[in-house]
Amino acid sequence: MIYYFSKLVICWQFGKYGDEAPNYKLGDDRDKAIYYLSTCCQIYAKGCEQMKPIGSTGRAWLKGFHIFFACTWIGTAISMQLLTFVRSHISTGDELWAVNAAIKLLDDYIIIPSAFGVLITGILFSWLTNWGFFKFNWIIVKYLINIEAILFGTFFLGPWVNGMEAISKVERLSALQNITYLHNAKMVVYFGPLQALILIAAVFITVLKPWGKRGKAEKKPHN
Ligand code: HEM
Numbered sequence: 001m002i003y004y005f006s007k008l009v010i011c012w013q014f015g016k017y018g019d020e021a022p023n024y025k026l027g028d029d030r031d032k033a034i035y036y037l038s039t040c041c042q043i044y045a046k047g048c049e050q051m052k053p054i055g056s057t058g059r060a061w062l063k064g065f066h067i068f069f070a071c072t073w074i075g076t077a078i079s080m081q082l083l084t085f086v087r088s089h090i091s092t093g094d095e096l097w098a099v100n101a102a103i104k105l106l107d108d109y110i111i112i113p114s115a116f117g118v119l120i121t122g123i124l125f126s127w128l129t130n131w132g133f134f135k136f137n138w139i140i141v142k143y144l145i146n147i148e149a150i151l152f153g154t155f156f157l158g159p160w161v162n163g164m165e166a167i168s169k170v171e172r173l174s175a176l177q178n179i180t181y182l183h184n185a186k187m188v189v190y191f192g193p194l195q196a197l198i199l200i201a202a203v204f205i206t207v208l209k210p211w212g213k214r215g216k217a218e219k220k221p222h223n
Pocket of ligand 1: 125203206
């Protein structure tokens with residue numbers, strides 16, 4: 001962006017001087033300042049472009065970690081859904097609390113670190129490789145999915161799961177008559193699978209890479 005901005009400034013400056021551009025003479029102090037600033041920006045931006053600080057081995061490691069976190073995130077999300085099915089076949093308060101505690105444990109120690117692991121490795125991908133942040137629509141969609149999943153998990157799914165664990169810990173089987181508990185359980189049953197499906201969609205979006213490059217006809221580079 002800095003590069004294109006500086007190009008724009010230089011074009012504008014040269015435009016002012018027409019065909020004399022190659023023999024461009026620095027005018028007043030303002031002209032000089034703009035000229036030097038934009039030249040420095042160009043050199044800096046070109047330098048950054050040329051020295052992507054990650055080679056093919058580094059990229060492979062990064063991809064490995066990214067896929068690992070994506071697998072643990074989706075795998076755990078699906079496992080949590082299975083546990084919610086188990087919850088409808090229990091007969092004692094201890095069992096009810098144990099299932100809820102297991103779901104909360106998976107949420108706290110696998111889902112949350114994995115979600116941030118995917119986000120951080122995704123950001124590193126954008127920063128250290130030529131995929132970039134906003135060059136491709138599929139990457140923008142993945143950012144939206146990742147951020148949506150983290151926000152929805154933080155403000156809705158997580159509190160629902162924590163609430164169920166806390167209520168069943170105290171009330172045991174009579175939690176099943178608690179309105180808040182029943183509401184949380186219903187929400188988790190509706191929105192848990194939806195969240196998992198959105199994450200699975202992110203995997204297919206990555207593989208299919210639809211919607212092309214931003215502002216251009218579809219083209220899939222081999223980064
Ligand atoms: C923060 C947003 C994200 C960014 C910027 C991002 C970016 C990327 C990039 C650049 C690749 C390499 C693609 C290639 O080499 O062909 C990749 C691979 C992958 N991403 Fe993401 N990603 C993000 C979020 C996610 C999410 C939320 C998931 C699923 C939970 C996910 C799952 C995958 C998988 C499975 C691959 C490997 C696909 C393959 O090797 O074909 N990513 N990601």
